[in-house]
Every structure is written in structure tokens, then in C-alpha cells.
Amino acid sequence: MSATPLLRIEDLRTYFYSRVKHAFVRSVDGVDLEVMRGETLGIVGESGSGKSVTMLSAMGLVTAAPGVVTGKVTFNDEVPQDLLQGLEARVEIERRDGRIMRVAKDNPSWQKQVERNLAGVRGRKISMIFQNPKMALNPFETVGQQIAESVRLHTKLNSAAEAREKALYWLDQVRIDSPRLRYDNHPFGLSGGMSQRAMIAMALAAEPRMLIADEPTTGLDATIQARIVDLLDDLKNRLGMTMVLISHDIGVISRLSNRIAVMYGGRVMETGPTAQVLDEHAEGHPYTRALLASTPRPENVTATGRLPAIEGEVLDTINVPCGCRFHARCHRINDAVRARCEAVEPELFEIAPGRRIRCWLYAPQ
Amino acid sequence: MSQPILEVIELRKNFYPRRGLFSSLSKEKNARSIPAVDGVSFTLHENETLGLVGESGCGKTTTGKAILKLMSMNSGEIRYRGTDITAYTPEQFRPLRRDIQMIFQDLDAALNPKMRIADILREAIHVREADADAVTVQRQIYDLLDLVNLKKNKLSNYPSELSGGEKRRIGIARVLAVRPKLIVADEPTSALDVSIQAQVINLLRDLQDQFGLSFLFISHDLQLVELMSHRVAVMYLGQIVEMGPAKEIANSPRHPYTSILWSSIVEKRSREIPVTGSASAWGVFDFERPLGGCRFAPRCPVYAERGRPSICTDPANSPTLKVASEGHVVSCHFPL
Amino acid sequence: MKTNFQQDVDTVSEYSQLSAWQSASIGDRVSVGYGLCVVLVVVLSYILGAFGWLPHDPDAMDLETMMAGPFTNGYLLGTDFMGRDILTRLILGIQAYFLPGVLAVIIALGLGSLLGVLAGYWRSRFETSVTYFSNLIDSLPRMVLMLLVIAAFRPNIYTIMVVFGITTAPTIAMLVKGKVMMLRERNFIESAVALGLSSRVIIFKHILWYNCRALLLIQATIGMAEAVLIETSLSYLGFGVQEPTPSWGNMVQAGANYLMQGDFWPSTAPAIAIMLTVLGFHLLGDGLNNIFEGRRNR
Numbered sequence: 001m002s003a004t005p006l007l008r009i010e011d012l013r014t015y016f017y018s019r020v021k022h023a024f025v026r027s028v029d030g031v032d033l034e035v036m037r038g039e040t041l042g043i044v045g046e047s048g049s050g051k052s053v054t055m056l057s058a059m060g061l062v063t064a065a066p067g068v069v070t071g072k073v074t075f076n077d078e079v080p081q082d083l084l085q086g087l088e089a090r091v092e093i094e095r096r097d098g099r100i101m102r103v104a105k106d107n108p109s110w111q112k113q114v115e116r117n118l119a120g121v122r123g124r125k126i127s128m129i130f131q132n133p134k135m136a137l138n139p140f141e142t143v144g145q146q147i148a149e150s151v152r153l154h155t156k157l158n159s160a161a162e163a164r165e166k167a168l169y170w171l172d173q174v175r176i177d178s179p180r181l182r183y184d185n186h187p188f189g190l191s192g193g194m195s196q197r198a199m200i201a202m203a204l205a206a207e208p209r210m211l212i213a214d215e216p217t218t219g220l221d222a223t224i225q226a227r228i229v230d231l232l233d234d235l236k237n238r239l240g241m242t243m244v245l246i247s248h249d250i251g252v253i254s255r256l257s258n259r260i261a262v263m264y265g266g267r268v269m270e271t272g273p274t275a276q277v278l279d280e281h282a283e284g285h286p287y288t289r290a291l292l293a294s295t296p297r298p299e300n301v302t303a304t305g306r307l308p309a310i311e312g313e314v315l316d317t318i319n320v321p322c323g324c325r326f327h328a329r330c331h332r333i334n335d336a337v338r339a340r341c342e343a344v345e346p347e348l349f350e351i352a353p354g355r356r357i358r359c360w361l362y363a364p365q
Numbered sequence: 366m367s368q369p370i371l372e373v374i375e376l377r378k379n380f381y382p383r384r385g386l387f388s389s390l391s392k393e394k395n396a397r398s399i400p401a402v403d404g405v406s407f408t409l410h411e412n413e414t415l416g417l418v419g420e421s422g423c424g425k426t427t428t429g430k431a432i433l434k435l436m437s438m439n440s441g442e443i444r445y446r447g448t449d450i451t452a453y454t455p456e457q458f459r460p461l462r463r464d465i466q467m468i469f470q471d472l473d474a475a476l477n478p479k480m481r482i483a484d485i486l487r488e489a490i491h492v493r494e495a496d497a498d499a500v501t502v503q504r505q506i507y508d509l510l511d512l513v514n515l516k517k518n519k520l521s522n523y524p525s526e527l528s529g530g531e532k533r534r535i536g537i538a539r540v541l542a543v544r545p546k547l548i549v550a551d552e553p554t555s556a557l558d559v560s561i562q563a564q565v566i567n568l569l570r571d572l573q574d575q576f577g578l579s580f581l582f583i584s585h586d587l588q589l590v591e592l593m594s595h596r597v598a599v600m601y602l603g604q605i606v607e608m609g610p611a612k613e614i615a616n617s618p619r620h621p622y623t624s625i626l627w628s629s630i631v632e633k634r635s636r637e638i639p640v641t642g643s644a645s646a647w648g649v650f651d652f653e654r655p656l657g658g659c660r661f662a663p664r665c666p667v668y669a670e671r672g673r674p675s676i677c678t679d680p681a682n683s684p685t686l687k688v689a690s691e692g693h694v695v696s697c698h699f700p701l
Numbered sequence: 702m703k704t705n706f707q708q709d710v711d712t713v714s715e716y717s718q719l720s721a722w723q724s725a726s727i728g729d730r731v732s733v734g735y736g737l738c739v740v741l742v743v744v745l746s747y748i749l750g751a752f753g754w755l756p757h758d759p760d761a762m763d764l765e766t767m768m769a770g771p772f773t774n775g776y777l778l779g780t781d782f783m784g785r786d787i788l789t790r791l792i793l794g795i796q797a798y799f800l801p802g803v804l805a806v807i808i809a810l811g812l813g814s815l816l817g818v819l820a821g822y823w824r825s826r827f828e829t830s831v832t833y834f835s836n837l838i839d840s841l842p843r844m845v846l847m848l849l850v851i852a853a854f855r856p857n858i859y860t861i862m863v864v865f866g867i868t869t870a871p872t873i874a875m876l877v878k879g880k881v882m883m884l885r886e887r888n889f890i891e892s893a894v895a896l897g898l899s900s901r902v903i904i905f906k907h908i909l910w911y912n913c914r915a916l917l918l919i920q921a922t923i924g925m926a927e928a929v930l931i932e933t934s935l936s937y938l939g940f941g942v943q944e945p946t947p948s949w950g951n952m953v954q955a956g957a958n959y960l961m962q963g964d965f966w967p968s969t970a971p972a973i974a975i976m977l978t979v980l981g982f983h984l985l986g987d988g989l990n991n992i993f994e995g996r997r998n999r
Contacts, residue, residue: 046558047529221420222587226629248559251630294563296589298615305570307592309563313528329560435891462897474888475896479911492897543897 004076005034006210006242007058007126012071014050014057015103016064018318024066024103026317027053029266031071032348035210040236040243042257042274044250046291046314049263051246055212058083059122060114066103067110069093077125077209083117124154127203131215133195137187143198144183147171147205154206170201175231193224197231204235210242217252229255250295254278259354262288265315265325268348272355285357286332324360337361368446370547370579371409371432371465376441378402378427401427402438403603406686409547414573414580416594416611418587418626424603425583426470429549432581433467434458445547463493466545468536470552475536476524482535483520489542509538513568530561537568541576549581554589566593587630591615596692599623602660605686609693619695621667659684659698667699674698722992729988736922736985739978746792747799757786759793760945768964781952781967782959790947791974797936797948801862802928806921808866809873813920814913816870817877818904821885831878835871843868847935856940858932865931873920880912915993919986926982933975949975 014028028050035041045051056062058073060083069091073083090110094102122128130136138146147167148160157163164183171179174197187195196216203211213232217225229252236243236256247253253260253274260277262270262285270277270285277284280292293300293308300307312329315321327333327341337360340346348356349363379398402424409415417425430436432443434455442451445461453461469475476485486506490497497505510517513534524532533553540548553569554562566589572578584590590597591611598608599620607620618624657680662668668677676682676698686694722730749755756777763776763784771779778788820831847864854860884890884907893903909917929949935941936950944951949971956968 046560222585223420223625223629250559291559294560296563296566296586296592298588298591301592306567307563309567310560311564313530314558314561316528430891433895435895459897459899462895467892467895469888469892469895471888474892477884477889477907477911488898489896539896 003036004080006037006076007033007035007244008072008074008076009033009054009058010072010074012054012057012073013069014053014062014071015066015069017066017103023318026266026320028057029317029320031263031266031268033261033268033271035242035244036259037242038240039258040241040245040256042245042247042253042260043263044247044253044260045263046248048265048314048317050266050317051248051263052214054263055128055214055244055246059126059128059212060084060118061122063111065107066091066105069103075121075125081117081121083121085117086113087117123150123208124206125208126210126212127206127208128212128214129196129199129203129216131218133192133199134187136199137195137202139187142184142186143190144168144171144185147198147202150202150205167201167205170205171198173204173235174198174201175234176201191224192220193227196220196224196228200231200235204239210244212244212246214246215248216245217249218247225252232256250278250292262291265320266317267325267358269326269358270356271348272352272357276352276355283351283357283362285359286330286361287326290329290331324358332361337363368411369408369444370411370446371581372442372444373408373428373432374406374442374444376402376405376428376431376438376443378424378431378436378438400603402431405441405600405603405605407598407605407608409579409581411546411579412573412577413596414582414594416590416597417581417583417600418585418590418597419600420585420626422602423600425600426551428600429467429551429581429583432549433462433465435467463543464546465549466540466543466547467549468540468551468553470555472529472532472536472556473524475539476532478524480523481520482522482524482527485524485535485539486520486542489539493543505542509542512541512572513538514564529557530564533557533561533565534568537565537572541572544576545578547579547581549583551583552585553582555584555586562589569593587615587627599626604660604696606661606697607693607695608686609689609695613690613693619689619693619700620661620697621665621701622661624701625664625666657681657683667697667701671699725988725992729991732984732988733992736981736983736988739981740985743795743799743978746795750793750796755789755792757789759785759789759947761785768959768967770966778970779966781956782964787952787967787970790952791949791971794947794949794952794971794974797858797942797946797950798929798932801858801932802925804859805862805866805869805928806924808863809869809924810917810921812867812870813873814877814909814917816874818881818908820874821878821881822890822900822904822908824885831874835874838868838871841868847931848940851935851940856935856943858935858941861931861935861941862928865928869924869927873917876916876920877908877913880916881908884908884912915989919990919993922982922986922989926979926986929975929979929982933971 010032012028012031013026016025016027018025027048031050031054033041033054043051043054053062057068057071062068068084068087070088071084075081075083087110090106090113092104094104137143144164144167147170148163151157151163151166155166157166168179168183171182176182176194176197182190182194182198187198190198200216216232217228220228232243233256235241243256245253245256257274260272260274261268262277264287270288276282277288278292280289290308290310294310296307302308310329315325321328323340323342323344324330324346330341333341340360346358346360346363348358350356351362378401380401381398405424405428407415417428419425427436431438434453442449444450445465450458450461483506486509487502490502490505494501506520507517510520515531515534515538519527519531524535527535550569554565557565569580570593573580580593582590582593591614594611596609597611597614598605599614599622600606601622607614607618607623614623615627618627658678659665659668662677665677668674684696684698686696689695689700763780765784766774766776766780767784768782769776769779771777773779776786776788778786778791781787781790816831816835819827843865846868847861850860850864881890889907890903893907932941932948933950933953936948937954939951939954941950942948944955952971953968953975956971960968
């Protein structure tokens with residue numbers, strides 16, 4: 001299987017500057033990811049792992065300085081296209097003793113270049129849905145109008161009547177009950193689950209090649225979460241959509257994705273098929289295993305009524321430790337590998353086709 | 366079980382939609398009120414955790430705040446260790462606040478952004494012992510930090526310099542400083558990462574064992590509530606629809622709503638074979654608030670299956686909590 | 702030095718040990734430094750004036766050296782059209798606005814904090830009435846109000862400053878209310894009540910002292926700058942301090958009559974004093990704002 005991926009991200013680095021702490025926050029710190037056609041890639045990670053920022057950077061939506069520092073994002077639709085093309089020329093990195101001391105960016109021209117690169121891609125070929133649908137919908141226009149506008153902007157349907165029909169079709173596709181009624185509703189009249197459906201309809205109305213769903217169920221009630229997940233699953237199967245799903249919720253990720261990337265501290269720690277990554281008994285990265293064990297499930301509780309927690313704090317990406325980013329919290333670290341774990345950051349070692357783990361325990365002999 | 370530490374009897378709280386300047390002149394005030402908590406009763410025993418679970422807007426937080434008198438209520442009775450504290454004025458209630466404490470969902474709630482951690486804890490210690498001398502206070506601050514597993518070097522920091530898990534620990538330490546007996550914990554882990562959440566859950570359990578605390582554990586996370594609680598009360602639109610031992614509620618629910626709640630845990634569903642079509646069979650999404658009869662009827666699969674029996678929507682015949690098995694009550698005309 | 706952190710990116714791990722002053726930008730430090738100098742000079746001059754420790758008699762007319770430039774015959778800043786020492790009169794001129802200005806600031810801060818706390822802390826009871834009251838005061842043009850008060854009573858700088866204080870209060874009330882709302886938003890107030898703190902402690906210690914002190918200090922400096930401007934403009938118009946008592950406003954006005962004859966100095970000297978002082982107070986407020994409010998806010 002050597003099919004070209006639909007989206008390939010290579011060595012993406014996105015830094016922010018914290019004025020308060022006088023230091024760079026390395027939100028995304030060398031991420032490589034591939035999204036194949038027709039698959040759903042789940043990116044899972046805790047807060048500050050860089051999972052959202054990775055996709056926002058790839059879509060040119062990071063505006064704060066210094067923002068994207070390096071990286072290559074190739075979108076292979078009909079012709080391969082580098083979404084971050086020509087941006088490196090607009091960033092000037094000042095190094096001293098090999099340390100990045102200052103990043104100067106010509107922001108207006110950088111922005112202009114991003115707009116040029118992504119014209120016709122963002123919103124049309126790649127759509128995004130976000131955690132808070134109420135924020136993303138315009139409160140002064142009806143839901144139907146907004147979807148129809150998306151139809152007219154991104155497809156060949158031009159007449160108002162056709163766009164309306166298409167908008168109704170999408171409202172029906174996302175299983176909103178009585179779409180004709182909801183068409184004329186303003187967003188404030190909709191519940192959280194309904195707004196999320198409207199958001200999805202709007203994203204789909206552009207008939208994109210790829211959908212990026214950033215925490216689509218976070219903040220919703222359990223019963224509504226379950227339905228949004230069902231809906232995304234259903235849409236994926238019916239439309240054969242390529243999807244990138246970003247979530248901190250392993251449950252949502254495991255339900256929808258074919259493949260998973262686990263992120264920690266701005267790095268991908270592990271990738272592989274969902275079943276393998278989330279199988280508690282199979283080989284895997286200590287972080288993923290510990291994360292799975294610490295979720296509050298009855299079968300995880302120990303005899304003393306406690307959860308096997310990961311000690312320590314989530315990595316802050318200002319003070320990135322030498323060696324493996326997880327070694328200070330790792331419970332499987334042993335004397336054979338300790339020296340390496342503390343000194344050298346491991347690569348993503350391939351332990352099986354399509355299965356990579358960034359851990360010295362899995363280093364080839 | 367020992368003597369109840371807290372009894373809540375028929376608690377009611379109505380919200381009034383924000384009114385305009387002259388609306389007090391109109392008479393339809395009561396007609397437009399929304400019952401956020403509508404006749405909630407439960408008891409909580411010493412050293413017990415009662416989980417209060419439900420979707421957003423079901424009134425679980427309102428119930429918790431009413432117990433602490435952070436919110437007025439329309440009717441009902443609250444008894445603490447047998448004493449009726451319903452009519453206490455804020456001044457009368459203040460000494461009791463040393464016994465009844467609350468952990469808020471918001472991590473920043475306990476933390477004045479301009480105060481150092483040491484000062485925040487010192488203030489809480491002074492709430493209990495106004496005239497404690499500096500040495501005692503300092504020793505107690507260190508004890509508190511030990512309890513919540515925090516390093517001493519955080520004491521001179523400001524809240525904004527702490528991580529989420531550390532803020533939560535300080536919040537818990539501040540509550541412990543007054544040595545409470547009963548803690549209302551409102552979504553104490555919802556703002557935390559999974560790996561940190563487990564730490565906090567373990568911490569709360571340790572503290573319960575160590576100090577014999579009683580918890581009212583409010584959360585929307587069903588699995589968490591199941592783990593943390595001895596008993597669980599499920600709320601729907603301001604009413605408790607089912608209450609019983611945690612294991613029974615999770616494994617053999619009697620109310621259709623409880624059953625739907627538990628089966629909608631996405632993670633659980635992913636590992637079992639998903640019931641096809643179940644999602645769309647649950648009726649409409651929006652909360653409908655029927656004025657009489659069973660609140661849940663419009664979304665209820667049992668109601669639909671049984672051909673919409675009229676008893677479910679009969680305003681004169683609202684379901685009440687009936688004993689289903691020992692220590693397990695359910696409010697449904699057709700329990701599962 | 703060996704460290705456990707990757708050193709390929711500039712990091713300062715001791716960031717939390719930096720004080721507000723250490724992490725302030727150079728511009729802010731200069732602003733605050735200059736502002737503090739101005740405050741110091743003003744306060745010292747006020748004390749000198751109050752005790753009469755002056756280089757010359759403010760009313761003594763030296764008819765031989767009228768309209769002298771700086772550094773003539775022992776007159777450091779020259780003399781005015783009546784041969785009076787300008788430096789002496791500038792120092793004495795501070796008497797005209799200093800105490801009234803402080804009074805105005807105290808009224809504005811006191812009333813503003815009171816209204817702000819009422820509106821923010823006891824929202825259900827006071828928010829509407831405080832908002833209406835603030836809007837009412839805001840809708841009255843301040844200058845017209847002052848002139849009305851002057852017309853009704855008599856030109857007295859203290860009554861004018863009381864009016865100034867009251868009309869500034871709504872602005873401060875809204876800022877204080879905003880702080881209270883911010884704390885309320887993150888459930889801080891509820892949490893403090895639940896801990897068992899009394900309203901008095903919450904309001905005075907937590908709201909006003911910890912969360913509003915920087916804001917009130919900044920508003921005080923801006924208020925002083927405004928007070929200087931109001932006093933000088935009213936005195937210039939002849940409604941404020943009356944000759945022969947010196948005030949910067951009436952000094953500019955008196956000197957202005959001779960501008961056409963080429964004697965610009967007697968009116969320019971007090972004008973420069975006004976400018977430097979107002980600028981000083983504003984820069985102080987601005988710098989303090991950047992230093993205190995820019996950090997540790999969230």
C-alpha cells in the first residue's frame with residue numbers, strides 16, 4: 001500500500017511567545033502526520049499537547065506571533081499543493097549557540113501568502129467544525145441562510161432556490177428533525193446539539209474532500225454527545241468522508257477513527273490502527289497505556305478503590321525536558337533504558353507496518 | 366448506616382426569566398417561572414458519597430448551591446445533623462460554613478488572582494481559628510500541602526502560575542483548612558486532563574477515608590460518579606427520577622432515562638456492539654418541559670413503545686419515587 | 702551549567718521570580734520614573750508653599766526688572782509684568798490645585814468604589830439604580846455643570862472640585878464593577894462566601910484591596926492630571942483662583958495680554974509647568990497600568 005496520503009504534515013513547528021513567562025511556548029514541536037483518503041485519523045492528547053494547534057497551523061489559522069515556524073503541509077487533491085509554501089522566506093529565525101532566541105516575522109505579508117496558498121482549499125476542500133458551534137454561527141442570520149451561503153460560495157449551484165434546496169438536503173443529512181422549520185431558525189433558538197448539527201451541515205455544504213472536527217462533542221451532554229458521534233459515524237460511512245478528529249476523549253476517538261495519533265507535549269508519541277493503539281494488552285507507548293488505565297472505568301479500579309493515576313503534571317511546553325518528553329512520569333522506565341530516556345529523545349520507531357512508537361523500549365536492536 | 370448528616374426535603378427553586386423595567390406591573394410572573402429544582406429530597410449519611418448526576422440544566426448545581434445558601438430557594442427544608450437550617454440568616458449560617466464546604470467547578474473560584482498561594486491558605490486557616498499564631502498557621506499550611514501532595518515551593522506563586530491540577534489541589538487544600546464534615550463537590554474534575562483527573566479522584570477518596578468526610582458529588586460524568594459514589598441520584602429537569610446504590614444504578618437501571626444515560630457513554634458503546642438506530646429512536650432533542658405528568662415522557666422510548674399511554678402525560682398523575690428494591694427508588698409508571 | 706531541559710530554545714525558567722518592576726518594559730519604567738519625579742516636585746513645592754519657604758516674596762514687585770527672562774538678577778525663572786518672581790508664583794500656584802485636586806480624587810474614588818461595589822456585589826438590589834444614576838451623571842456636560850455651580854455659589858475651587866469628583870465617580874464605579882464582575886464570573890465571590898468569609902472581608906480585602914488597588918491608584922493619577930487642567934482652565938477663564946493669589950491658570954491668562962508685545966515668557970513658563978505636570982501624572986498612570994494590569998491579570 002503506497003497510496004499517497006491526502007494530507008501530509010512534515011516537521012511542523014508552531015511556537016508562541018509568552019510575554020508573562022518570557023519564553024517560547026512550543027505548542028507543536030516537530031509533528032509528522034499523514035491522512036489517507038477515506039480514513040478517519042483521530043488525534044488524541046491532553047491539554048497543551050498541541051493537537052488542535054497542529055491542525056490550525058496546517059490550515060493557516062494561527063495568527064499569533066511567532067506562530068508557524070517551520071514545516072511542510074502537502075495537500076494532494078488533484079495536484080499536490082504545499083499549503084505552507086513560501087512562508088519560510090517570511091520568517092527570520094535568530095539563533096545563538098543553536099538556540100532560537102528570536103523569531104521575526106513579516107506578519108502582513110505572511111498572512112497574505114497564507115491567504116494565497118489556502119484560497120480555494122480552506123472551507124472548500126477542507127472544512128472545519130469546532131467545539132463551540134454557537135460561536136461559529138452568525139447570530140443574526142438564520143441557520144438555513146448560512147448553510148445556503150456556504151453552498152453558493154463553494155459549489156456551482158448559484159440560484160437562490162437551488163441553494164435553498166441543497167441547504168435543506170444537508171439539514172436533512174445531519175438528521176435535524178423538521179429541516180424546513182429549522183431552516184428559518186436563528187442560532188439562539190437551537191440547543192447545543194442542534195447547533196453542532198447545523199455547524200456540521202454548513203461544513204458539509206461545501207462538499208469538502210476532508211473534514212477536520214476539533215473537539216466536536218466537548219461540552220455537550222452525554223446523550224447528545226452519543227448522537228453527534230453516531231451522526232459523524234453515519235456520515236463517514238455514507239459519504240466516504242476523509243476526516244481528522246481531534247479530541248481529548250478516548251471514547252469518541254476510538255468509536256470513530258481508523259487510525260490514531262497520540263500527542264504529548266507537542267509531539268506525536270504513537271500512531272497506529274485504532275484497535276492496536278487502544279488495546280490494553282497489546283504493546284504500546286507507556287503514556288497511552290497509562291492514560292487508558294487512568295480513565296474512570298469500573299474495570300480500571302484497583303482493589304483499594306483507586307485509579308492508577310499518572311503522577312506529575314502535564315508537560316508545559318516551555319521547559320521541555322531532555323530526552324523523552326514523558327520520562328519523568330513514565331512508570332515503565334527501567335535501568336536498561338533510563339540513561340537513554342533521560343538524555344536522547346527517541347524517534348518514532350516502526351514496530352509493525354503502520355505502527356510507530358516514540359519510546360526507547362521499542363528501539364530496534 | 367449512621368445518622369444522616371444532611372437531609373434535603375422537597376427542595377424547590379424557580380428561576381424567573383430576566384424581566385424588563387416595568388414587568389413587575391404585570392401579573393403573569395408566576396406563569397413564566399421555570400422550575401430549576403422541583404421537589405428534590407434526599408439524605409446523606411456520615412462518611413458517605415452521594416452522586417448527583419444529570420445533564421446540564423437539570424438543576425444539580427442549583428441543588429448544591431441551595432444547600433450552602435449560596436442561592437435562595439422557594440420552598441423546602443434542609444436539615445444538618447437533625448437541625449433545621451432552612452430559615453437561618455447568613456449570619457446564623459456562617460459558623461456552619463466550617464462544617465459544610467464546596468469545591469467549585471471553576472478552578473479559579475477559590476483563588477484570588479492577586480494573592481499568593483500562602484496567603485490564600487493562611488486566610489482559610491484564619492476562618493476556623495481567627496487568633497492562630499503565625500507558627501501554628503505556617504505548620505498547618507505545610508500540613509495542608511502534604512495532604513494534597515503539593516511542593517512547598519509553590520507557596521510564593523500566584524494562581525496564574527499554577528497548572529490546572531495544582532489549582533485544583535490548592536482549592537481542595539483551602540476547603541480542608543476549615544476542617545469540614547460535608548463537602549459539596551461540583552464537577553471537581555471536569556476542567557482537568559484525564560491523567561490529572563485520576564490523581565484528584567484518588568486524593569478525594571483518600572481524604573474521605575482519612576477524615577470521614579461526606580461528599581455530595583455533582584457531575585455529568587456517569588462513569589466518574591459510579592466510581593466515586595456509594596449511592597447515586599439521577600436528576601432530570603429538576604427532579605430526581607431514580608436513586609439507589611451506585612452499582613445497581615449503573616448495571617440494572619430501572620428508569621428509562623437512567624438506562625439511556627448509561628448506554629450513551631460513548632466509550633462503553635464503542636466496545637460493545639452499537640445498537641443500530643437507537644440514537645434516532647430517542648425522540649426530539651430539545652428539552653421540552655411538560656407542565657404536568659412525567660417530565661421525561663416526550664423523550665421516553667418506553668412511552669413510545671407502549672403506544673403513548675395517557676397516564677404518562679396526565680397532569681394529575683405525575684409519577685412519584687417508589688421503592689423498586691431495597692434502597693433503590695424510581696419515579697416511573699412503567700419501570701424497566 | 703548542566704540543566705535538565707532542552708536548550709535549543711530560549712527559556713527562562715525563573716520567570717515566576719521576576720517582580721512586576723523587573724519585567725516592565727523600559728518605556729514603562731521611564732514613564733513611571735518621570736511621573737514619580739513630577740509627583741515628588743509637586744508635593745515638595747506644596748510643602749514649601751504651605752510653610753512660606755519661598756525664594757522671594759510672591760507679591761513683591763521689582764519695578765526695575767519687569768518681564769525679565771530666566772536667570773536675571775537672582776530671579777531663577779525671571780519676572781512677570783509686575784516684576785514678581787515667576788518661580789515663587791509657580792510654587793505658590795500649586796496651592797491652588799493640590800488640596801482641591803486631592804479632595805476631588807478622594808471623592809471620585811470613594812464614591813466610585815462605593816457605587817461599583819454596590820452594583821457588582823449586590824447586583825440584584827443595586828445594579829439597575831446605580832447604572833441609571835451613573836448614566837444620569839454622565840449625561841450632564843461637566844463644564845456646564847461646573848459653571849452652573851459657580852453661578853449659583855461663587856467662584857470657589859473647592860466646590861468646583863467636588864463637582865469634578867462626583868462627575869468622575871461613574872467612570873470609576875464602572876471599572877470597579879467590572880473587576881467585581883470578573884471575580885463573580887469565575888465564582889470567586891461565591892467561593893469566598895462558601896468558605897465562610899464575611900461580606901466586609903470580601904469587599905474590603907479581596908475586592909478593593911487586592912483587585913482594585915492598582916486600578917484606583919491609576920485612576921487617582923489620571924484624576925490629578927484632570928484636576929490640574931480643570932483648575933488652570935477655570936482660573937484662565939477667571940472663574941477659579943482670583944488675582945493676586947497666584948495660580949498657573951491666571952498666570953497664563955495675565956501673561957497672555959503681553960504676548961503680542963513679544964513678551965512670551967510670563968505666560969509660557971506656567972504653561973510649560975502645566976504641560977509637564979499633566980504629562981507626568983498621565984505617564985505615571987499609564988506606566989502603572991501597563992505594569993500592574995498587564996501582568997497576572999488572568
